[in-house]
Each structure stands twice: as structure tokens, then as C-alpha cells.
Amino acid sequence: MDSEAVHTRLQEDLREARKKARIALDRFNAILTETPTGIPYPDGVQHIRAASREHSAAREAVMFALRRLNDFVIHGTIPEDMK
Secondary structure (H helix, E strand, O other), rough: OOOHHHHHHHHHHHHHHHHHEEEEEEEHHHHHHEEEOOOOOOOHHHHHHHHHHHHHHHHHHHHHHHHHHHHHHHOOOOOHOOO
16 A cells, blocks of 8 residues: 555544544533533443443544544554555
């Protein structure tokens, strides 16, 4: 894989990770707005925790993709799975 292809793929990975993070944040916010009084239904706490975990994982994926792209741009490091 040539340098331009690696760069393009890493940018696409970052865009996809950001998209998933936005979707996870939207889900989290939707769950929070479902409880207008601030008091969740009995299983609401579980839904909030699950949405929070999903959003946290999505943010971690964004950071991972960003680190890979930065390592490539700054240091020329090609990720092992792309060699």
C-alpha cells in the first residue's frame, strides 16, 4: 500500500469513528431527554449506563484513529495492519 493510500484510509477511519461517536452521543442524549423529570424509569439507569459506555467506547475509537493518523502524518509510521 502506497503512502497516499495509507493516508486516505486513515482519514476514512477517523471520519467513520467520528460518525459513530456522534451517533452514540445522540443516543445518549435521547435517553436523557426521555426522562424529563430527571427521574429515570426502573430500567432507565441501565439504559443510561449502556448508552454512556457506548459513547465512551466510541470516543476511544476516535482517539485511536486520530493517534494512528497523527503517527503516520508526523512520523511516517504505517500501522501494522496496513503493511
